[in-house]
Amino acid sequence: MEEKKDYKNTLLMPETEFSMKANLAEKEVMYNAKWLENQIYQQLLKRNANHESFILHDGPPYANGNIHAGHALNKILKDIIVRFRTMQGFYSPFVPGWDTHGLPIEHKMLSEAKKNAKDFSAVELRKQAAAYALSQVEKQKEQFKRLSLLTDFSEIYVTLDKKFEAKQLKLFQKMLNEGLIYKDLKPIYWSPSSQSALAEAEVEYADHVSPSLYVGFEVSKETEHIKKGDYLLIWTTTPWTLIANSGVAINADFDYVLVKANNKRYVVAKDLLETVAQVAKWEEFEVIANLKGKEILEAKYISPINKMECPVVEGHHVTLENGTGLVHMAPLFGEDDFIIGNKNNLVKIMHVEDDGMLNDKALQFANVFYDDANPLVGKFLEENGLLVAFKKIKHSYPHDWRTHLPIMYRATPQWFVSLKPIKEEIQKALNTVQTYNDWSKKRLALMLENRETWCISRQRTWGVPIIIFYDKNKQPVIDNEIFDYVINLVEQFGSDVWYERSADELLPEKFRNLGFTKETDIMDVWFDSGSTSIGVEPGNVKAPFDLYLEGSDQYRGWFNSSLINSVAWRAKSPFKALLSHGFVLDGKGQKMSKSKGNTIDPLDVVNKYGSDILRLWAANSEYTADVTIDDKILLQTVEIYRKIRNTFKFMLGALSDYDFKDVEVSSIHALMLERINNLETRILNNYEQYRFVNVIKDINNFIIDFSSYYISITKDILYLEKVNNPERRQVQYIFSQLILMLSKALAPILPTTAEDIYTYFNIPLKEISVHMLPFIKGHAFSDDLETKWAPFFELKEEVYRLIEEKIKNQTMKRQNEAHVIINTDSEWIKSLPLTKLLMVAKVSFGNETKVEKLDSVKCLRCWNHFEKNNFDEKLEICNRCKEVINE
Known part of the structure; x- marks a missing residue:
């Protein structure tokens, strides 16, 4: 039998060492080493040094714990932008930063040392906290390196750096000189569990069960209809504040009634009578008189616990939504109470210590934790015949975002920034900012519009001190000679100097021995991080910076404090453009938590698949909203990657004998070139708009279409024609153009893969790295050939x-x-x-x-x-x- 003829050796089969198997985890290590050895990042900075700059300013993550999926999303998105801007020729140094002060770091250091704050002197605690923070910076830095970022981390910033602290204090001095900073007694969010004031951004809301009490306050001064021995009926969910009661607020325009029930007479808002009767279980009640709010203003009553005779006052905050229409006032425990208390000279009683314990002013309730006093107060009121009704209610209540324990409103002396004088300037600055959707600017504007003050003091040790001295009469001394002297010391020795030296040692000579004392509060960490546009100059470039990109929680955090501080410092926004991303959730759209076991560790993903897969997931996410990740989503990402890689492998193999000479293309090949040019333009536009999901979508769709049709028809030409067949050279030309364009377009997203492709792309006059290539360019859009070829495809x-x-x-x-x-x-x-x-x-x-x-x-x-x-x-x-x- 005749043997089958074999023509295999006469075929021009694809040849390339570019492997089908990505081996990304290994290759990343190899290429990262190559980039460091060849100083690619530094070479790029040097090459672009005299070009226009593009600075993406890194918002500082907290130096605490391992990086999570949210960190990875944030740093990858930033890196994609820095890489493509760098390839475009911009001078774009990336300087990563870390937030290193504040309670979480102090907490973590203490819990790891198994000690309490009181076991340390202030200086020791600060040294330990600084060492802990810097160890966390090193740890996170090594973890961030695993994400293939275009920076060699040779330049970073930390907020505990003495030069940074000095700049921050110069800003504080300027704001003080311009009358923006003042000290005042004011109710603020106070966390007994942290023993510190909290900013609004540090408050979270969670369900909490509170007692709901309806209490009668006995009338001591009569009016026309209200007699001695009648009761003003109030409602409260914080019985412990009744100890400090010194007034009742009503609305002068509301209708009230005097009602008889259970042989007692109560004043209550007419519209709320039915609800109150239901709660109080009044089976029978009788309206004795109709009253206008104005009449009640003439009455006085005896406060049930402190026994003071107190007035009835007008309150702007009294509503008919719930309660009784009469609101009990404890001026140091609520914002409205405080304002109305000041207006009407109500007595101010502070019966709660920093740790939440009640002091001697709480009379028989002293030495009890404020929350534990609730049932005791309830019992006292019941025994004295003043408790009309009691039930428990579940409602949304403010909690400390770090300890997750309830907080209170409590008036303490604090330092504030007044935003009123610069509100207009802030708005003006915000109007110049470019955003990539309407809601970003609106959201930030709204946050600032509703903000009158910013409490910047914290009662802790680990942070930048508020460098104020008090004279012997306890009055703050505001003098620039003193500020300059102290700031100079901080610049030399760091802010520990404030704790290491006595007041006199910190003062210029002429102010010594006058009995001055030091402020012990530190600055809110948002003031630290909000000062980065003043304290940080990436590659010696000064703010305003081109872009800020952080999570959507930063509208009330870093975006907010940065804008306020920058306007106060330079009357400009610190960012020219603003971009935000959502949170990273699990595949079902639920919040990740260790207890649920649904967390995805970004480093596990990098170890298993390589950072290019994690980067592809990030780029392929609709990141402006919340994004999801789980094993299934990662496998879909791997599939997209595999398709891209396999197409490159085929094309690289087809170029093994290509001479890279320009070729005039015709027929279907000319159409492919038009499509490649249009794709390049679309990709560029999407990069400019930071729409990376569209970059991936367009590339993926193109590759699927290109593989299924063009590659299929060209295999015949590539394998079977003569080496120099003109049409074969046209196909190779198309492949070479597509490889070059896509390896540049994918380099910011898939740096390792793009480098791998470029290594096996034997183009003449090669750069040392794909990342040294100029970025893709836009073309005049043309669909002439697409229109011409449409009938053929039909x-x-x-x-x-x-x-x-x-x-x-x-x-x-x-x-x-x-x-x-x-x-x-x-x-x-x-x-x-x-x-x-x-x-x-x-x-x-x-x-x-x-x-x-x-x-x-x-x-x-x-x-x-x-x-x-x-x-x-x-x-x-x-x-x-x-x-x-x-x-």
């Missing part, structure tokens, strides 16, 4: 459908056996090499479009089917293949 779809039917009903086995008869009047379609473009055996023209099986023989070299007249029966190959072999 025809192709119809023909493929007919072939599919034939294969399904087993009239023929494969596409390349088909004889296609086409009904067309188009001379242009008739002029095309349709056999090749449709990948069929024969094309002819008739008065209907149909498909038949061709009576044919199969070429052993190209595996296409031919009629016998186009075939060498002896060699068992087609005439085209015979001609190529003979050459």
Whole structure:
């Protein structure tokens, strides 16, 4: 039996060492080492040093604990932007920063040391906290390096740096000089568990069960209708504040009633009577008189616990939403209480210490934790016949975001920034900022619009001290000579100097021995991080910076404090443009938590798949909203990656004998070039708008389409024609253009893969790295060829459908056996090499479009089917293949 002829050696098969298997985890280590060794980042900075700068200023993450998926999303998005701007030629140093002061660091240090704050002197505690913070910076820095960021971390910033602290204190001095900073007794969020004031951004709301009490306050001074021994009925969910009660507020315009129930007479708002009667379980009650709010203002009553005679006052905050229409006032325990208390000279009683314990002013309730006093107060009121009703209610209540324990409103002496004088300037500055959607600017404007003051003092030790001295009469001394002197010391020795030296040692000579004392409070950490546009100059570039990009929680955090501080410092926004991303949730859209076991550790993903997969997930996310991640989503990401990689492998293999000379393209190849140029323009536009999800979508869709059609039809040309066949060179030219364009376009997102592709892309005059290449360019959009070729693709779809039917009903086995008869009047379609473009055996023209099986023989070299007249029966190959072999 005659042996089958083998023509395998006559084929021009693809050849490349670019592997199908990505091995990203290993390759990343290799390429990272190469980038460091060749100082790619520093080379790029040097190359672009005299160009226009583009600074993406890194908002400082907290130096505490391992990085999580949110950190990874944030740093990857930033890195994509820094990389593409750098490739565009901008001078774009990236200086990562860390927030290093504040309670969480102090807490963590103490819990790891298994000690309490009181076990340390202030200086010792600060030294320990600083050491802990810096160890966390090192740990996170090493973890961030695993994300393949375009920075060598040679320049970073930390908020505990003495030069940074000095700049921050210069800002404080300027704000003080301009009358923006003042000290005042004011109710603020106070956390007994942290023993510190909290900013609004440090408050979270959670369900809490509170006692709901309806209490009668006995009238001591009569009015026309209200008699001694009647009761003003109030409602409260914080019984412990009744100890400090010194007034009752009503609304002068509301209608009230005097009602008799259970042989007692109560004053209550008319509209709330039914609800109150229900809660108090009054089976029978009688309205004795209708009153206007104004009349009640003339009454006085005896406060139930402190026994003071107290007035009834007008309150802007009294509503008919719930309660009784009469509101009990404890001026030091509520914002409205405080304002109304000041206006009406109500007595101010502070009966709660910093740790939440009640002091001697709480009388018989002293030495009890404030929350534990609630049942005791309730019992006292009941025993004295003043408790009208009691129930428990579940409601949303403010908690400390770090200890997750309830907080209170409590008036303490604090330092504040007044925003009123610069409100207009802030708004003006915000108007200059570019955002990429309408709601970003609105959201920030709204946050600032509703903010009158900012409490910047904290009762802790670990932070930047508020460098104020008090004279012997306890009055703050505001003197620039003193500030300059202290700031100079901080610049030399760091802010520990405030704790290491006595007041006199910190003062210029002429102020010594005058009995001055030091402020012990530190600054809110948001003031630290809000000062970064003043204290940080990436690559010696000063703010305003080009872009801030952080999580959406930073509208009330870093975006907010940065804008306030920058306007106070330079009357400008610190950012020219603003971008935000959502939170990272699990695959079901739920918050990640260790207790739920649904966390995804970014470093686990990097170890398993490589950072390029994590980066592709980030780029392929609609990051402006919350984004999801789980194993299933990561596997889908791997699939997208695999398709991209395999297409590159094929194209690189096809270029093994290419000479990289420019070629004039025609026919389908010219159409492909038009498509590549249009794709490049779309990708560039999406990069400029930071729409990375569209970059990936467009590339992925293009590659699927390109592989399924163009690569399929060109295999025949690549493998079977002569090396220098002009059409073969056109295909190679198209591949080379696509590889070059896409390796640049993907470099910011997939740095390792792009470098890997470029390593095996044997283009002449290669750069040392793909990242040294200029970025993609835009082209004038053209769809001339797309329009011209549209009829062909309509025809192709119809023909493929007919072939599919034939294969399904087993009239023929494969596409390349088909004889296609086409009904067309188009001379242009008739002029095309349709056999090749449709990948069929024969094309002819008739008065209907149909498909038949061709009576044919199969070429052993190209595996296409031919009629016998186009075939060498002896060699068992087609005439085209015979001609190529003979050459």
